[in-house]
Amino acid sequence: MNRFSILIICLLVSFSAFAQKVANEIILRTSSNTSTKTEMLRSIKSMDRDINYVELKPLCKSLDIYLLIIETTSGSDFSKKAINILQFNKDVDYAYANSMTHRRATPNDPRVPNQWNLGLVRAIEAWDVTTGGEDFNGNEIVIAVMDDGFDIDHEDIQSNLWMNNNEIIGDGIDNDFNGYIDDKHGIDLDSEDGNIDLESHGTSVMGIIGADSNNEIGISGINWNSKVMVLSSVTNEAKVIAGYDYIYQMRKMYNLSSGITGAYVVATNYSLGIDDEFGDDHPAWCNLYDLLGDVGIVSVGATTNSNSNVDEQGDLPTTCSSPYFIGVTNTDKNDLKVTNAGFGQEHIDLSAPGRNTETFKPDSQYGTFGGTSASAPHVTGALGLLYSIKCENLAEFIKERPGEAALRFRQSILKGTDALPSLNGVTASGGRLNILKSMSDLSEFCSNDPTIPISGDLQVDFVREDKNGAYTIFYKSPDTREVTLTIYDMIGRKLYTTQSIPSVFSRSNERINLDRYQAGVYIATLSLEDEVVSYKFRHISQ
Template sequence: MMRRHTILGALLVICFSLSKAQRIAHQYIIERRAESSISFGKDENAVNNYKVLGTIQLGNTELDLIEFPKNLQSSDEIRLLAQSPNILGFQINSTLTSRSCNPNDPLFATQWSMEKIGANEVWCFGNSGLSPEGDTIAIGVVDLGFNINEDDLFLNLFHNYGEIPDNMKDDDANGYVDDYTGYSARAGIGDDHPIMSHGTQVLSTIGARGDNKVKLTGVMQKVKLVPCSANTSFDMMDCYVYFMQLRKQYMRSNGKKGGFVVGTNISVGIPDAFPTEYSLLCGIYDSVGINGILNSCATINDPYDIAVAGDIPGLCPSPYLITVTNTNSQDRKVTAAGYNKVHVDMGAPGEDIPGINSSGNVEPVSGCSFSSPHVAATVGLLYQFCPKLTTLAKNQPDSAARLVRKLIETCSDKLVDLTGITATGSRLNVYKAFNCLMEYCGVTSPERIAELHYTLSQGKLQVDYHPTRIEAADVGIFNVTGQVVLKSIIPANPNGASNIILDISYLPQGLYIFTLNDSDGKKSIKFIKI
């Protein structure tokens, strides 16, 4: 058995996502030499009813789980343990809490792609759907139609609150009439989207509401989805211009109008087509991109080289367009999926993906149509974490879009099946892209100095910790005799600073030492419990 020094659940609160462990009253884990016995000296009669609930052999020492009588105060219990000559160390006993960041949606277990791309790892660091400056992140979606009333999507749909629904007026003067929940380019007016399953399933892959105990989750658990229904290439261009106008209006109004659209998805297209025939359409991507919008598109669901077979928009030569092919749960490229070592950028899961259809039922769907939404959602997900990226998006939006593309394509998983037939040879990995973003954001900069500052108030020790890199750290509190009274672990925080709050109300008065150990070494501060 390996020796563990981490407490089973200290009353540690980390402000960015830990649940409070539940201390078990009157129970302690003590360490003593194997040949010794528990002794409380003169206080033996006061605790003659203590119970040993379990013992673990640990080399020359033993760990006992003991329980004091319920009439004792915790301060008395701590004093007795601290004064016992045979006790080498002790800590409270607590229940364990899950540190999984998986959502509570009932069908999440069927969503294999989320773990495959590391989305569940990134969720541990935040699911607000907001940038660090409070901008509500939006993703535009072009498709034939959608069910915008689906219950697991409704809360994540974009609403243009500058518009009064169905009054046949352009209330917010953005050039579109009644665009309250997206825009119907098919109709050229309003948001009366045809109800279709394909677009609804795409929406659910990007942003079905997560952790709400309903159906499943999207890659982004919270986001604002901007649906735009299209039927022709002209409609498609109209949709992209609409997304661009929302973003431009948002920037001009300092967030009071429009929407912070950072990415788009299109899982429909034109087969057997080439950029020479659709130069105006392909040019739209550059126009949208220089306004800070990175676009993702699904390639064809045929086993062909798209440079030969044709694919619009997949062949459009824009630095603001990522063309995505389909991979399965075994990290193999799906046979019926397009490829090209120049024009198809990467792969993403798209086979047997649970999706919500227009009737509200969940069913497995397959195709590049469901690979691309994973990438589009990743664009939005990354904008949640880095203030430096938000600043770049507002001052140099084209550079922000290019940066996010680089992070997604460079920080990914190399696959043999994609090597030589895609530009990157890689499959999407959200967590790797996230870590690369953190490096860009400066969280890991070696020039930063780790700092510890503390305050004491109402039985709480609060420590402000500014690490030099993203990593977990060990913390502990020791009394003046060197006995451990608390041990725990601080998980990594992508925002750098951590606000650690420790409950020390149960400790007797006296001098204590708080220690924190990370890759920069051990740091300690002394404090007096009054």
């Protein structure tokens, strides 16, 4: 099993609290002894008068794995109550609710085989965790794209265009009081209304971020279901400022109205810019990124399409010094920096695929698109995907502290990169976007106790004595590779061994049962490839 397969499993397991459970069905491992099973069934049936019948159905006899089925009169689910009882039964090694499986999230769009970029940034694996759309609290995720123009009639974007539901289209009135009339999907900065200009560049950017996916048409966007807000004719600095202000006002309205008005914009993309200019000379532009960040928006910009060090020669917007901004350069399918792409260890944060990226063309056509203009929307799309992770702690953090959350999401994008030799010393992170690894970096928010580190040097932290000879072994591992846990007695006899996948979103642990063994000192060893650590603990016989 490769490393990324293990990471996907960890991510999926970490979100198991949100998996669809099968009511009144519990998977457990217990003794094959008939009297033991009979007593277990009796104790479960006696939990409530509503329970009519309890059955223990063998699933894997060689491993003593069974399915406990509870039949009730009312249809009430007694799974949690039954699991609580079973966990304290000395004859039960483990018990947990049966869960529905689901088909892996591979889109059926016909041009996906041409999208080599999706595999490179690990979007395909990330889709097994989330495909975008809404966050845990049901907020519709919106990504704002500023560019020259867009084909909003493209066949593969219709379901994913943001819709301003507070605007009555065609009545000539600014219904939502945001300063613009009929801004159905966004605004045009020339006409200052909702009549979006049509251009090729913005159309291609839009497709990378949010093409309607799994619809048997065209391509797949980084986000399958998140909405794209479009701002066209953003072709000079004044329009950049006005465009960002529109986005800021819409997110601010959303925050203040608890979602009644405005839009839940989480990220912006601008794949245009000005060569050889420094952010310090354009404070009106650059100061907007902090303003946007304060309400919860991370902004992404493409660097110049010339082989220049922007730290020394300048570039807008990538030399804007804001902690809420991400500057992106271009690498190819071989993970080499494209020659005609800007760099800078201070101001260019990471790379993403750019050259020959399959995406939209006007008039519902498709083709390749390149340059840093294609790289930036990969990162912007990744942010939208991260915001859709179904994690309650993370959602509450976003709701209560949107500005801090924006900083944390930016950090995860940078920490999750794959290190590339071609970017070493010429970008801040030294790496290329990896969406799956960025997801794993958000793990602390989905742990029950985010103050406790869940990764680190290989070690057994402690062994907790439970009941009836059961113990829980808590450990750390530097990454998500499979580890081997083995229990020995003091004369070196192997009593128990298992393979364990370290958790990404909670503290790693394994539960064992020693009730059949004598009291004494035992050794828990944890091994990862050639590294082995051990921990002594005392077992008190029951």
